Amino acid sequence: MDLNTVESVQDALQSERYVSERSLATAIYLSLKLPKPLLLEGEAGVGKTEVAKTLATIMDTDLIRLQCYEGLDVSHAVYEWNYPRQMLAIRVMEDRDLSDRQAMEQIFSSDYLIERPLLQAVRAKGKPPVLLIDEIDRADEEFEAFLLELLSDFQVTIPELGTIKAEYPPIVIITSNRTRELHDALKRRCLYHWIDYPDVQKELDIITQKIEGISERLALQVATFIHELRREDLYKLPGVAETLDWASALLALNTTELNEEMAEATLGAILKHQEDVHEVRTKKLGELVSTASASSPGTSDN
Amino acid sequence: MARTEQFVNRAVRFGRRLRRAGVNVTSGQVMDFVQSVEHIDIGNRDIFREAGRACFVTTKEEVPVFDRVFESFWRGKAEYADDPMADPGDDTQPGMDGDSELDADGGEEGDESSDESGTQKTKSRTEMIESQEVDGDGEEEEGDADDVLSFSSSEVLREKDFADLTDSEMEQTRRFMEQLEWSIGKRRSRRKVSARKGRFWDARKTMRKSLQTGGVPINISRRKLKDKPRQLVVICDVSGSMDRYSRILLQFVYAIEKGMANVESFVFGTRLTRITRLLRNRSIDSAMERVAEQVHDWSGGTRIGQSLQVFNTNWARRVLRNGAVVLVISDGWDRGDPDLLGQEMARLQRSSYRMIWLNPLLGSPRYEPLTRGMQAAIPFIDDFMPVHNLASLEALAEHLGNIDEYRPVRRQNPLDLSPPKPRVA
Numbered sequence: 001m002d003l004n005t006v007e008s009v010q011d012a013l014q015s016e017r018y019v020s021e022r023s024l025a026t027a028i029y030l031s032l033k034l035p036k037p038l039l040l041e042g043e044a045g046v047g048k049t050e051v052a053k054t055l056a057t058i059m060d061t062d063l064i065r066l067q068c069y070e071g072l073d074v075s076h077a078v079y080e081w082n083y084p085r086q087m088l089a090i091r092v093m094e095d096r097d098l099s100d101r102q103a104m105e106q107i108f109s110s111d112y113l114i115e116r117p118l119l120q121a122v123r124a125k126g127k128p129p130v131l132l133i134d135e136i137d138r139a140d141e142e143f144e145a146f147l148l149e150l151l152s153d154f155q156v157t158i159p160e161l162g163t164i165k166a167e168y169p170p171i172v173i174i175t176s177n178r179t180r181e182l183h184d185a186l187k188r189r190c191l192y193h194w195i196d197y198p199d200v201q202k203e204l205d206i207i208t209q210k211i212e213g214i215s216e217r218l219a220l221q222v223a224t225f226i227h228e229l230r231r232e233d234l235y236k237l238p239g240v241a242e243t244l245d246w247a248s249a250l251l252a253l254n255t256t257e258l259n260e261e262m263a264e265a266t267l268g269a270i271l272k273h274q275e276d277v278h279e280v281r282t283k284k285l286g287e288l289v290s291t292a293s294a295s296s297p298g299t300s301d302n
Numbered sequence: 303m304a305r306t307e308q309f310v311n312r313a314v315r316f317g318r319r320l321r322r323a324g325v326n327v328t329s330g331q332v333m334d335f336v337q338s339v340e341h342i343d344i345g346n347r348d349i350f351r352e353a354g355r356a357c358f359v360t361t362k363e364e365v366p367v368f369d370r371v372f373e374s375f376w377r378g379k380a381e382y383a384d385d386p387m388a389d390p391g392d393d394t395q396p397g398m399d400g401d402s403e404l405d406a407d408g409g410e411e412g413d414e415s416s417d418e419s420g421t422q423k424t425k426s427r428t429e430m431i432e433s434q435e436v437d438g439d440g441e442e443e444e445g446d447a448d449d450v451l452s453f454s455s456s457e458v459l460r461e462k463d464f465a466d467l468t469d470s471e472m473e474q475t476r477r478f479m480e481q482l483e484w485s486i487g488k489r490r491s492r493r494k495v496s497a498r499k500g501r502f503w504d505a506r507k508t509m510r511k512s513l514q515t516g517g518v519p520i521n522i523s524r525r526k527l528k529d530k531p532r533q534l535v536v537i538c539d540v541s542g543s544m545d546r547y548s549r550i551l552l553q554f555v556y557a558i559e560k561g562m563a564n565v566e567s568f569v570f571g572t573r574l575t576r577i578t579r580l581l582r583n584r585s586i587d588s589a590m591e592r593v594a595e596q597v598h599d600w601s602g603g604t605r606i607g608q609s610l611q612v613f614n615t616n617w618a619r620r621v622l623r624n625g626a627v628v629l630v631i632s633d634g635w636d637r638g639d640p641d642l643l644g645q646e647m648a649r650l651q652r653s654s655y656r657m658i659w660l661n662p663l664l665g666s667p668r669y670e671p672l673t674r675g676m677q678a679a680i681p682f683i684d685d686f687m688p689v690h691n692l693a694s695l696e697a698l699a700e701h702l703g704n705i706d707e708y709r710p711v712r713r714q715n716p717l718d719l720s721p722p723k724p725r726v727a
Contacts, residue, residue: 071492
């Protein structure tokens with residue numbers, strides 16, 4: 001697909017049922033053009049990871065995903081040697097009288113190399129893949145520092161094999177939930193975009209795109225309810241992922257019209273903190289449901 | 303302010319003494335000296351001497367003269383510190399002998415030989431002892447507590463309540479805080495590093511080494527989990543009721559921010575303000591200035607519950623990672639809703655590894671935490687500690703260093719009103 005304008009990026013995302021703000025489309029467009037890694041931050045469940053997945057589909061290329069966690073190191077992120085095989089090979093070679101040098105060359109060759117996501121991304125042939133470095137805020141500073149080198153040169157050095165440089169730099173999407181501040185050095189190498197909660201209309205679009213068979217009416221009620229809920233003083237506001245879960249849940253229960261009883265029964269799909277559930281259930285639920293029920297297609301955007 | 307009158311006087315006398323010994327001292331230089339002392343570690347005699355040398359000496363020839371005068375003026379450690387025995391004597395000496403005499407002598411003083419100054423000194427000594435006997439002991443204590451150049455931090459100061467400190471004692475306390483070693487208990491991270499004895503084997507290294515022994519892994523290389531310092535989050539009350547303490551406590555926050563790796567700091571009165579960035583990489587004075595500019599509800603009312611709620615919703619997830627230790631510094635006078643405070647404290651305790659509440663009032667033996675706010679918070683405090691003098695800070699420093707792998711025993715009773723008593727450490 002041709003991605004030569006911001007509009008074409010937005011349309012392409014739309015065609016893959018990813019409803020995006022124009023600003024996000026612009027950020028993606030620029031990260032493809034420059035090319036520079038794109039750092040996406042936002043609350044949990046606003047569709048950060050989904051951007052990478054959709055982009056891979058649009059560009060018809062591989063998605064290589066690296067889930068970050070504390071203590072993530074080179075052997076899990078870049079490469080590892082296959083030690084058991086190497087040891088077996090050494091045993092076999094003993095019988096064959098190879099010189100040390102030959103033996104070394106053999107056991108430290110590509111055959112014995114286990115590629116981890118970052119090496120896969122660098123060694124990819126053909127189209128540049130989409131490399132998703134997910135939830136980088138979960139990794140520690142040591143890994144972040146390591147990443148700096150990779151992101152500036154897209155090359156990996158394996159002492160026994162030499163330096164491997166990417167034929168085409170991969171399209172890099174980095175996501176963060178902002179559970180900690182990322183280092184400025186990393187931020188400087190990336191384009192940055194903050195994904196916010198969508199407005200009612202956008203959310204309505206997302207629900208109708210993603211949930212098959214939902215009525216326009218229920219979708220609007222769900223979108224309005226969630227939109228109003230996000231104005232409340234809660235510990236964790238529901239993300240888009242929660243909205244979709246909830247809509248599916250309501251649909252699975254054959255709901256056609258949002259009512260208080262149904263909302264109360266399914267509240268666990270959108271609120272995940274006991275205090276929040278308690279607060280909404282005892283004080284706000286009736287009001288929220290009646291606002292949601294009152295919404296009709298004409299008045300959707302408050 | 304660092305300079306007490308006494309120190310200024312003493313510096314002026316020192317300058318005069320130098321002038322008599324032939325060093326060309328201007329009053330500007332004396333002022334420089336007074337100012338520079340604010341920036342150095344006066345506990346270190348060599349640094350102190352070098353600072354003086356940098357201020358007063360202008361040619362190489364003056365160096366030995368300066369050193370000699372320095373040695374005799376600021377004598378032994380205790381004496382050059384704050385020796386009320388010697389100094390009133392030194393002080394009276396020019397005064398008693400008459401300033402007029404000094405002026406008259408002015409011309410020849412430059413050429414004064416060391417022998418002469420020696421005799422003069424002996425003379426002044428005798429006079430000094432006499433005057434000392436007249437003055438009695440009361441003055442001695444006074445001088446001791448009030449003088450900036452008190453080099454050894456006295457027991458009295460260690461035990462003195464922050465609220466009662468004079469300006470110069472405040473200064474000493476500040477220096478002491480900066481010298482205090484801050485370290486915090488380590489947590490075990492998930493990152494592995496090489497170690498001779500570790501729980502995990504290092505496949506890569508073992509394999510590489512085994513090639514030297516024909517592919518037989520004789521020496522197994524090992525790795526262990528790396529220890530990392532815990533995150534420390536300080537939330538300090540700067541409302542009106544804490545007025546007497548907030549300045550010194552902020553300096554304390556500054557000191558730990560400087561002394562430790564991962565510190566996030568917040569202050570609150572009616573609103574919560576993050577001050578981490580305001581404190582970082584700055585001198586204490588400019589840091590304090592910036593905090594004062596940014597924090598608007600300085601010395602106003604207190605809404606602890608609301609402030610903690612803001613912390614819990616906006617900051618907790620960003621700064622309370624990986625077993626953070628939370629220090630709340632407040633006297634517990636709360637004008638807000640105690641139920642809210644209890645609820646937010648419960649939440650804060652759940653998301654922290656150790657919840658420490660520092661209350662300056664706890665230092666008083668008569669204090670009982672009876673305020674509604676304190677009552678609401680107490681069930682959710684792991685360690686309830688005083689923070690009213692230097693000794694309590696030392697205790698805190700030790701406590702932080704000893705935070706270990708084991709969580710304190712906690713019971714979840716969000717709505718229960720018969721909570722477990724916190725440990726008073």
